Structure formats: structure tokens, C-alpha cells
Amino acid sequence: MPTATGVRSAVHSAAGRRLGAAEPRQEGPADLRLVPPALAAWSAAALALGAPGGAAVAGVALCLLGAAVCLVPARGRAGARGGGRTAVAMTLVCAAAGGGVAAAHAADLHRGPLPAAARQYAHVTVEVAVTGDPRVVRPRVRGSEQTAGTVMLRAEALRVTTADGTVTATRSPVLVLVRGTESAAGPPAGWLDLLPTTRLRLRARLLPPQDGGAGGRDIAAVLRVSTGGPPTVTVGPTTPQRIAGELRSGLREASDGLPGDARALLPGLVVGDTSRIPADLDAAFRAADMLHLLAVSGANLAILLVLLIGPPGRAVRAERRGMAPRLGMSLRTTAVAGALLTLAFVVVCRPEPSVLRAAACGLITIVAIGTGRRRSLLPALAAAVLLLVLYDPWLARDFGFILSVLATGSLLTVAPRWSEALRCRGMPGRLAEALAAAAAAQAVCAPVVAVLAAHVSLVAIPCNMLAEFLVAPATVLGFAALVTAPLAPPLAEALARLAGWPTGAVAAIARAGASLPGAEIAWPGSWTGALLLAALTAAAVLVARRLVRHRWLCAACAVLLALAVLRPAPLIRPLTGWPPPGWRLAVCDVGQGDALALAAGEGAAVVVDAGPEPETVDRCLRALGVTVVPLLVLTHFFFPLFKSVS
Incomplete structure (x- = not known):
């Protein structure tokens, strides 16, 4: 028996x-049934936002007609053929919904008094409700003058009063530009302290929007405000936003005593507050393709949810981890707590597109609580994309939204397979997961980043892989400091100091990666360039699958990549002729004129002019091996900043 x-x-x-x-x-x-409807709605919304009204309506009608044609013959049929027709019909209906909602949102921008008044550059009095955090626009150099500090914020116009006294109620998204006086040393006073939902009364000049609005989200008009005084507040912020503002302010105060990079980066890493990020650190994160760490992402919320519920794979098991089982919380109570945590996260980090993306990614983890299956995550991602595009169709053209969805999809589909392949070849599990995650996200997102930044980073994978081990402790300790700041400031400062160690290390990784001579290469910033890069990436993946069987070839490729990144002068000079050996005078193209470098000893040079932007002249001097500038001669006024020389 x-x-x-x-x-x-x-x-x-x-x-x-x-x-x-x-x-x-x-x-x-993998359950892919929701993927085609989500992609159809996303694509239709992106096309309808830029199409004429008549074309958008025609496209919606054709999609509905196609859905009807698919459904009518399917009556009375069963089996795979009938199910296939139903799936096609559902995809067409979602495309019609996405296109219709997007067309309606685009039409709203041309209604009301603002668009016509903006075309006439009229002066109006507007009551607005702030919808985003104010930020300072970097001053620009024009000839011998530097523009005054300007504050930019997004708002919604509620009431417009024209010069003849006509008052019109409206609900139109606008971009407010507040320019200080020429004598002011910084941005206008009081404007950076505004919180979302605050209502203001502005006297402004209207301007038509350019390039479809900022950040991929269109606007009805631009309000240019010239003032030397504080804003006129008619209604203060709501209680949730006031509490969120106090928490964010408490985190900034708790991190005041940290070193420069950690002090600037910690609020950005935790709640997306980038007000302290200097230009050179921002440039370093861009060069290393680590800019996603400066914006709130799904990883931030996922870390908090994992702390609460443990790994999603153990959510339905008796030995599930996290704080919830230790507090005696049932599975249903844990899901409710996770949803409330997600809501609080959105309020504190602001309901901007990046935060909505983070909330959607967090809700994917909450769905996993009830299933504990990886295959449930991809349909949840597709459902989140579908709902978000229908809720706010401007997300369909937002680069951040595109990158977030692509990165999350790669982590759910490509990264597990690559991680398993690396384990089969003897790589330790944790290292294989980190390398596979960084490589998968970079491979999928690189074409879109090339369109956005016109460059390809060669150090993105190692930099992001190293930073991955530091982001989790920095995020957890940073949120702990955020929560405890109003109750126990000394404890919040201690937690911020602990969080400052991994945060400073993340900044050091970005700076080290960006400082390498071959950290990035120029690439066509167009969709044609993106398609070319995607094709090259796919070919590289196919070749890599064969190369992994030959260790010597793998080692040779690694050496070639290291040489491309490090670019040692003895090997590069015969190919490019730069930097010239024994140079005495070098001319650097700085975009607007030239900068001259006269050799003044080992690692030193006298520099004549530097151009309006620091990156170009800094890159040239670094290539020449210049680390000290004993004398700087300016033949006309610019405001250069040397980062790697003194």
C-alpha cells in the first residue's frame, strides 16, 4: 500500500x-488579457490629444463601429473564435473611451475666456487655486545680464476679471510665472511657501502656451506676474495639505544638519522635494540615468508596503512577514491599512503625475496581498494604466508616466527571467536580482530616455545597481524622520542623520559615475533615434545570450566597455587626437563662442571666457586634465561655475 x-x-x-x-x-x-485594452486606451489618448477635434471624433466612431462589427457575428458562437472577437471588441471600446476622454479634455483647453485673452496678451485679474508645489526656475544669462529669480507653479483658474470689468467663472489649468524685481537677490518672497489648494488673487498678463505646455501636461494660458511682494491669499490650504506641508517642512528641518549632498537629496528621495537639489548634482543624476530617484516612484511606496505586509509572495501564507502579522492584523485589515497608507502617501507627496504613478504601483502590491501570485501583478499594472489614462489623459504623453510603466513592466516580466538565468550560471541570488532589475529597466527605458535627454548613459546599470542597495534604508529612515518630526524633533534629527549615510552614498555614486569621461554618449533625441536604440538593444540581448557561454568573449566585451567608459588618454588620443600631447593652447567650444585654455603647469591652466553654461567648459577642462585655474579672464560677462576645477 x-x-x-x-x-x-x-x-x-x-x-x-x-x-x-x-x-x-x-x-x-502571465495573464495578458488586460494588456491590449490598456495599450489601446493609452495610444488613442496620446493621439487624440494632438489631433484636430474632427479627426478625434472620427477615430472614436470608427473604434465603436469596429467593436459593433466584432460583437454582432459573435452572438451564438462559442469557443476560442467567439472569445477572440469579444477581446478585440473590448480593446476597441477601450480605445474609443481613451480617445473620447482625451478629445474632451483637449477641447476644454480652448473654452472659456482665457485662451482668447491670452492670444491678445491681455492684463486680467485671476483667482486661482494652486495645484502643485512652487519651484524656482534657474536664472538664465542673456548677454551681460542675468534674469531675475522666477517662481513657477501650476494652478487652476477659477474666476477671470477682464479690464472692462467682465467676470467669468472657469476651471482651466494655467501655469503661473512670478518674476521678482531685478534688484532682488533671489526669488520673490512668500511664493515658495504656498501649498496646494491655496487660493490666490493675481494681477497678471496672459500669454499663450508654447510647446503644448510644460511637463507634457497642456495648459490653457500662462500667467506672468511681476511683483516684488508676497502673494495675495484669499483662502488658505485644506487641512490635509496643511498637515502634509508641515510634515515636509519638518523633514527639511531635520535634515538641515546633514552634509551638502545628503541635505539636498534626502527630501527628494523621500517625498520628491527637489527644492534643495543644486544644478551640478541634478546634472550628475541625469548623466548616470538616476534621475528617477529624485522623483517619487513606485519603489518608495513599495518599500513602505513591504515593511507593512512583507514580501507579496508570502501575503497569503501563515508565515507572512512584515509589521502587520506582528501587530495581529488580519489579511483584510492589512489590505485596508495598505490602502490608507497609499492615500496618505499621495497626500504627503502631492497628487502630481509621478505620485499617481507611485500610487498605482503601490496598489499593485496591495492586489498581491490577496493573491500572493506574481501573475496577478501584470494585469493589475494594465488595469492601473487603463484607469489612470481615463482619469487624466494628459498622462498618456507624460514622459515620467511612460518611464514608470515601462520600468514596472520590465521588473515584472523581463527581470525575473534574467535573474533566473544569472542564478543558473552561478551568480549569488541577491546580486543576480539587483543586476537583472537594473539591466531590464535600463534596456526598456533607455530609448525613451534618449528622446528626452538626447544621450545614452554607459554607467546607468552599475550606478543604479549600487544605488538599489542604499535606497531602501534611506527611504525607511527618511519616512521615519518625516513622521516623528512634529512629535519629537531630536529623534527626527537622529533618524535623518542615519538616513544621511545611505543618501550621501547615493549622491556619491551619481557624481562618481557622471565624472567618468565616457559616462554618456550623444544620441539623436527623436523617436527615430529611440527606435534605432531599441533595435540595437534587442540585438545586443540576442548576442549576449550566446556570449554568456564563452567566458573569454564576455571578458573581452567587459574590457571594451570599461575602456569606452574610462577612455584612457594613451589609448584614445591616437583615435581622436584629443587631448593633444604637450598642448599649450586649447580652444573649447562652449556653445556661445569659445573658451581658451593656456597651459600653466602640471594640471593648471589660465582660462579665458567660459560660456553661459558650466557643463561644456567643465567637460573640456576635465578632458585636458586641468584641475586648477589660477587665473580666469572674462572678456564679457557670464556666470560660469567650475565643478571639477578650483
């Missing part, structure tokens, strides 16, 4: 699956 153990083994073998028949985390094939 067979034993119980033998029966269980036989059932396990008969299941034909690696984890057996009874394993609650058993992963089956």
Missing part, C-alpha cells in the same frame, strides 16, 4: 509544475 508521502510525491509530479499543485504561490503563464 502506498504511503502518504508517496501519494503526495505522485500528486506533485503529476501536477507538471515546478512548485507542485498545492503551492499557493504557484506561478502560471
